[in-house]
Amino acid sequence: MLSVKNLIKKFRSGDTNVFAVNDINFTVETGAFCTIIGKSGSGKSTLLSLLGALDKPTSGSIEVDGDDIAKLGDSRLIEYRRKKIGFVFQNYNLIPNLTALENVMIPMEFNGVDSQGQRERAEKLLDQVGLSGDKQNRKPGRLSGGEQQRVAIARALANKPKLILADEPTGNLDSATGKIIVNLLKNLAKSEQTTIIAVTHDEGIAEQAAVTFKLKDGKIAN
């Protein structure tokens, strides 16, 4: 469902052009759990930004379910992010003064879901990621790192996206918790039929993925 063709992203650094993403091509099937691996500066986060329509490519195409998001205008891109994409960040990036439940409800609010529907789905998702009971009403400051990342995953699933982009989802977690999170992502990819692309520098995580893209200097090395 995801097809990337001749994708290029160029930045200007003084008098020099830097190709953060340099002519990348790949395809990913629906419901697959994929990883993108590479050293710092290899272009992983830039590629993820482009796939998530957080940034626009210099050239090339990104087709998600038949739509080339590289050609969408700003308002269409907002709609695309709202309906088709879920993000999981390394630092969780939860809203600190909202409860776990409220954090999961926010994307649904942006998508026009009524408040009752928001609450019901949010509770269900949090149960699914293993956060139930009174923990759902705690603010992020009172949750552990692993619990916060579970909330972030639940938030990413809120609007039933086609694609979840996870940027170093276990980067701030201990190995045991990291494994739990990766397993969670893998299972959700199957159960929700959502394609998950996780950026990581952890080879161990990459081994668990169906497909791994090795990035080097903006190109896919494998």
Next chain:
Amino acid sequence: MGIISRGIKDAFRNTIRTVSITFILALSIAMSLIMLIALKTVQAKISNVKSSIGNTITVTPAGVRGFEGGGELLTTGDLDNINSIAHIAKTTEVLSDRLTPNQDTNLVSAIDPGSFGNRMQARNGVIISEGTSRQEINSKRSFTMPITVTATTDFNVLASLSVSQFKLASGQLFDPNTTEKVALVGQEIAAKNNLSVGSTFQAYGSDVTVSGIFDTGNKFTNAALVMPIKTLQTFSNQVDQISTLIVQSDSIDTISSVQNEIKSKLGDKADVVSQQDTSDQALKPLENIKTISLYSLIGSLAAGSVIIFLTMLMIVRERRREIGVLKAIGSSNIGIVSQFTIEALVLTLFASIIGIICGFIFSNPVLRALIENSESTGNIANKTVQIERGAGMMVARLGGSLDSTKDAFNNIHAVLGWQTIGYGLMAAVIIAIIGSAIPAFFISKVRPAEVMRQE
């Protein structure tokens, strides 16, 4: 959980910051409200004083004051000229003269000269030649007070008689336009000369009949006579002449234009003074307070806007990543801007409530402090006293107007109404919107991709 509830929650996210900002903003709003109240109160007082002073213009011959000075009296030709001016509601003609006892009249003055009168007479140049005995000197220097005779075309215009009240104790008023040889006499002179209604006395070589006895509440004016204007003009050989013209404009708003018209028609021939001129000088301290209040109001509103602007700018910078995340998960710029604007509104409205309460409490004390500290207030009171110690009929009129102006300073109370509170809240909303407008621009410039790169 919607934008509004998130905005409200965000306003109280950091308790210490919220309390600090609310306190500073409340001060600014309280000051704005106090200055607004002071401005409106002083404006209302100025209008009230001007209205109570009235729309009267006094036209006197240039160089003449009462029975002092020199020059030419006004004529009925001047009167016709003035009556052609627009916005004149009414004109009242006044003529004055003096009768010298034992010369022009058989009446005796009801006022003894005393040391004041004798000193004034000495200054009028009674010549004492060498060798004159002390007794002769004393007899030359002592004199009988003249008797003032006034004529007016309208008894209801008290200013024309230079009195603050005019009651008829007995008898009846005559038609001001009659040519009969009649007079109204004051209580003092009636008593001194045993006059009653129907009595006659000698004046200007004719018999004059007393048609009524009046009381003005003042010894000086109760020692005077009032005659029909045509009669007095004939008696005193001042036919078609008038010593004062009192002009009333049709409203407070037209008094200035009427005054200017009269000045332009009569030129150097007359002094044209409105009571507003006198009150303008006396009201200058209130005008100063009005100016101070206005500039302070503008300054306070500007300070409030700056406070909320800097606060929101700080908050937006602090939550840049959060804004990026919200955009990443599907929020529009409008949604985020609305959320922050609501946060600004909540802070401002919260501060407004406190500011309005403080404004209520401190508006009167601040207004009194502004009035008491106004430098000219004390001087105005002294000027009033000095003028009242001056001479003559003109003074009573001026004293009356300045009394009401003095009263203006003593009876100012801040008026606090729902309309003022409404203005205060509206100002708060405007401050919040202006203050969050530029930070909103920065919000729109936050790129979600930066959220990823900062990981």
